[in-house]
Amino acid sequence: MVLRREAFLDRVKERGEYESDQEAERAARVVLALLGAHLVGGVRAELAARLPEAFALILLNPLQSAEPLSPERFVRATAAWIEGATETTAAWDVSAVLSTAADAAGDHLTRRILLQLPAGYDLLFGRPQPT
Template structure:
């Protein structure tokens, strides 16, 4: 089931405890843009298909990361995209968006996504790291 833009932003706003919708949207755009550069193949397309149209293109942008980023590097990349963000606030933003995406994607797709990412991302998606 595709989630609407209003539903997605509302969920992220609630989870991230943002006081305004623009704050939630800013975090969403930054995280989706960065995540899209790290996902490949059908998983990227399947996740994008679950999102509202305004956010699909952020995942599907043809830019690809030159190398996989470790979770802390991913968070630092997010901090660079959000004015005034610190690594701590970027971690909060990242977790708010990725944990919402995890619920939207479901466990099967999430597991396939996590296999594309370096160890440590499961926690950012709100899941315990499996040994």
């Protein structure tokens, strides 16, 4: 099931405790653009198919990443792309967006996404994995 744009943004806005839809949208655009650079093949396409069209296109046309970023560097990169963000606020942004994306993806696809990412992303997705 594809989340409607408004429903997706409402969840991001609630989880990120943003005051405006614009703040939630900015976070979603940056985080999904960075995430798209880390996912390949069918996993990226399947996640895109479950996101609202505008966000699916961002995921499918990602910012370029020379190497997979650790969770810490992913947060730092997010902070660099969001004006006025700190690493603390960027961690909040990343978690709000990725946990909403994980809800849209469902457990099976989220597990497959996490297999493509460096260790530690499970916490950013709000899906801690047993070690």
